[in-house]
Amino acid sequence: MSNFNGFVFSTKFSLDYFNNFKRIYLIISIMTTAAVKNKSAITVKGSADIVCDYLNYGINSILYQRGLYPPENFKTEENYGLNILMSTDNKIKDYLSTVLGQLKDWLAMRRVNKVALIITNVKSLEVMERWDFKVEYEGDTELGDAQVSEKPLKQIKNEIRDVLKQITSSVTYLPLLDCICSFDIQIYAKDDIELPEEWAQAEPANIKNAQSVKMRSFSTNIHKMETIVTYKLED
Incomplete structure (x- = not known):
């Protein structure tokens, strides 16, 4: 895809704990539309909730694993059968809550095809690392509000657990962020x-x-998400 137009929310965070600035970007692409309601299975909105829960835990884990904030600013939470480090900084929590809250609506409307976490050198403004969370829409989208997924929640959570394990282990090959x-x-x-x-x-x-x-990747059979990390090779 090409010819992107984009939008940015004025929020940005840096490792400098006392100079937190927040920024959220929106870049334009092309998707379709849907909404679903069904009490007996996972709806589109329920699927969007699952995706955003994964992103919340995944992004927090990345912030910890990549050392963007001191370890003492995180606490352990248990989910997906794992102990995951989550930020205790209210500014970061509010920021992610705002971003993911809006994202849930757009995912339910099938308006999003990717979310990206960008890690940038504050001094040089060089992009050091990018985590892409790509979204695909599965199932019969022609069903509109009638579309649901019968996939067991336990199976979905097991798939998410496997991805989170890979995020944690990524520190074994990702370059040290020494800035x-x-x-x-x-x-x-x-x-x-x-x-x-x-x-x-x-x-x-x-x-x-x-x-x-x-x-x-993991899938709810409504949303499928792939996680890719791209990093700058050392000179």
Whole structure:
């Protein structure tokens, strides 16, 4: 896809604990539409909740594993059969709550095809690392509000657990981030969505001399998510 238009919410975080700035990007792409309600199975909205829960735990784990914040700013939470480090910083929690809250609506409307976590060198503004969470829409989308998934929640959580394990183990091959870094969140979405007032245009974050590693995917049978980390190779 090409000719992206983008939007950015004025929020950004850096490793400098006393100078937290927040930024969230929205970059435009193309998707379709849907909404689902069914009490006996996973609905589109329920599936969007599952995806955003994964992103919340996944992003927090990345922030911890990549050392963007001191270890004492995290606490352990148990989910998916794992102990996951979650930020205790209220600013970060509020930021992610705002981003993921909006994302849930757009996922339920099938307006998003990718979410990206961007890690940038604060001094040079060079993009050091990018985590792409790609979204595909599965099942019979022609069903509209009638579409549901009968996939067992336990099976979905087991798939998510396997991805989170890979995120944790990524520190064994990712280069050390030996500079003060910030993180941004980009959301790639259809260009006809209704935007919050705070969103504005943004550019895709590319990495020079990059290497990518694709991790496992998980699926609710409504949303499928693939996780890919792209990082700058050491000179």
